[in-house]
Amino acid sequence: MSGIVVISAAVEGIVDEAVIRRLFSYMNLELGSVYGKNGKPQLHRSIKGYNNAARFSPWLVLVDLDQDFDCAPLLREEWLPEPGSYMCFRVAVREVEAWLLADYERIASFLRLSRTKVPTDPETLSDPKNTIVNLARQSRRRDIREDMVPRPGSGRAIGPAYSSRLIEFVTSYWRPHVARRHSDSLNRTISCLENLMRRWKARGNCQ
Amino acid sequence: MTKNKKKKIVAKFVKISLENWKNFAQVEIPLQRRVFLVGPNASGKSNFLDTFRFLRDLSSPGGGFQEAVNKRGGVSAIRCLAARRNPDIAISVVIGAGKDRPLWEYQLRFHQDSQRRPLVRKEKVVCNGKTILERPDKYDQQDAERLTQTYLEQVNVNRPFRELVEVFQSVQYLHIVPQLVREPDRSIGRTSGPFGGDFLEQIAKTPEKTRNARLRKIQEALCVAVPQLGEIKLWRDERGTPHLHGKYQHWRPKGAWQTEKEFSDGTLRLLGLLWVILAGTGPLLLEEPELSLHPEIVRFLPQIFARIQRRSKRQIIVSTHSPDLLRDEGIGLDEVLLLEPTSEGTDVKTASSFNEIPALLEGGVSLADAIIPKTRPEKLEQLTLFGDF
Numbered sequence: 001m002s003g004i005v006v007i008s009a010a011v012e013g014i015v016d017e018a019v020i021r022r023l024f025s026y027m028n029l030e031l032g033s034v035y036g037k038n039g040k041p042q043l044h045r046s047i048k049g050y051n052n053a054a055r056f057s058p059w060l061v062l063v064d065l066d067q068d069f070d071c072a073p074l075l076r077e078e079w080l081p082e083p084g085s086y087m088c089f090r091v092a093v094r095e096v097e098a099w100l101l102a103d104y105e106r107i108a109s110f111l112r113l114s115r116t117k118v119p120t121d122p123e124t125l126s127d128p129k130n131t132i133v134n135l136a137r138q139s140r141r142r143d144i145r146e147d148m149v150p151r152p153g154s155g156r157a158i159g160p161a162y163s164s165r166l167i168e169f170v171t172s173y174w175r176p177h178v179a180r181r182h183s184d185s186l187n188r189t190i191s192c193l194e195n196l197m198r199r200w201k202a203r204g205n206c207q
Numbered sequence: 208m209t210k211n212k213k214k215k216i217v218a219k220f221v222k223i224s225l226e227n228w229k230n231f232a233q234v235e236i237p238l239q240r241r242v243f244l245v246g247p248n249a250s251g252k253s254n255f256l257d258t259f260r261f262l263r264d265l266s267s268p269g270g271g272f273q274e275a276v277n278k279r280g281g282v283s284a285i286r287c288l289a290a291r292r293n294p295d296i297a298i299s300v301v302i303g304a305g306k307d308r309p310l311w312e313y314q315l316r317f318h319q320d321s322q323r324r325p326l327v328r329k330e331k332v333v334c335n336g337k338t339i340l341e342r343p344d345k346y347d348q349q350d351a352e353r354l355t356q357t358y359l360e361q362v363n364v365n366r367p368f369r370e371l372v373e374v375f376q377s378v379q380y381l382h383i384v385p386q387l388v389r390e391p392d393r394s395i396g397r398t399s400g401p402f403g404g405d406f407l408e409q410i411a412k413t414p415e416k417t418r419n420a421r422l423r424k425i426q427e428a429l430c431v432a433v434p435q436l437g438e439i440k441l442w443r444d445e446r447g448t449p450h451l452h453g454k455y456q457h458w459r460p461k462g463a464w465q466t467e468k469e470f471s472d473g474t475l476r477l478l479g480l481l482w483v484i485l486a487g488t489g490p491l492l493l494e495e496p497e498l499s500l501h502p503e504i505v506r507f508l509p510q511i512f513a514r515i516q517r518r519s520k521r522q523i524i525v526s527t528h529s530p531d532l533l534r535d536e537g538i539g540l541d542e543v544l545l546l547e548p549t550s551e552g553t554d555v556k557t558a559s560s561f562n563e564i565p566a567l568l569e570g571g572v573s574l575a576d577a578i579i580p581k582t583r584p585e586k587l588e589q590l591t592l593f594g595d596f
Contacts, residue, residue, distance in 0.1 A: 041572070155541065160512075160539070163535070
């Protein structure tokens, strides 16, 4: 079938991959291979390659701002001052978990806690991942606490099945059309992908 | 009629101490519910797992002390090469099943007599700090022949610590060799072997309802990893030999059925792995579960283990060389045991005992990248000279 545009992507980890898969299905876009998934340093090392590839085909690269810079433009400047023609390079403020918190009704019901406990301004949080772990700590469900909260002595920031729980949430409950209203960086990512599609189609090169 | 259903006790090894056991001259290791063993080749990962299999062999019907030692080549084959003064081999384990269950301790120290027969030097069982068995006792002194057996293997004397015996018996080990699943004749005489020779028979022996429920769950998981595989079912041929049938979807509307003989190595290993984690509640030993699997599947194994454990509470001890497996951010530093060979035998440390590891993780380095360099053999670069012979 002609007219289908496949977008390649590169992300930091498996939760981010689930997020963009959900986002693409919401936007009715076709996702190609997903690269990276081995942490931020690896993504940084490979960014030039992804950008080269984005001269010929559409790409999305999604990275967390974390505490590395004060704001997303500074990270963009440092990582990718000259993005390729079909590159959509996006920064989640401050982590992709903020996008999930932005659908606060659903995250509250998924974590089995009162909606009032979920912060309504996710982009102002300094460590959204830690916010999710702390919310899970207050969950009424023991299985959620055991999966998502790290054991004392584990030396880790997240519990043993944190990622698979979040992937479950993203795949089955998260609503990008609600979350985009409360997260500017998510909203910009959606607009950027729409722009990318327009640019690519205008090139008259749809295969 | 009242239902008298015995509640399943799910116990785990809390601590293990070894003296002169194979690679280990002297180690004492705390164990979590999930354990990942990492280390260079020949550092003793399999030999470490073998201690738990040894305890199972001691207590299993048809097993026993003599059999368990002899099947490992005798006392001198088990004894650590680095052993000097002390010729005894000793294993000591602590087992717990939660706050409301007793804490058990079992110690076995053994050596060999002048005819190379294994002899018990000491056997001790402690329950909640109270010693309930200590050998040699006065009967052993009267009849030294008794020291050729442990009390674990004797149903008439092990009643006070039957719970402990049952935990040892419930240890499961899996290291599926796909060729043996396909051609079980190769492993004839090795029933309940860990290499998959009787894997299909084990599936067939499971009550139908349980079997179908497990196969259904496995099918759901497998269809993610092997999307073209639609359905799995068990079937017996005219000789009564069990086979697995998998329905592969392709352009024909009804797809095609294949037996285990045509399954790929990866499909068989994943199937075996998923089956064994669902079957049983005893401590499970897995040898390099990453073999033949796609790295993206391997990444999800720690999460699968964690979610299974939350339900079943069973202990899972895994040996691995896989950075993909260790990349999981939910793996606790106290769950990773690093085996380091030294001239005095292999040393075992938890990842949490290295100061630099938390710092590396804090800076965004993955656990795999922090720990794998520590398992690299020395002088590895000399391997590059191999071609210049």
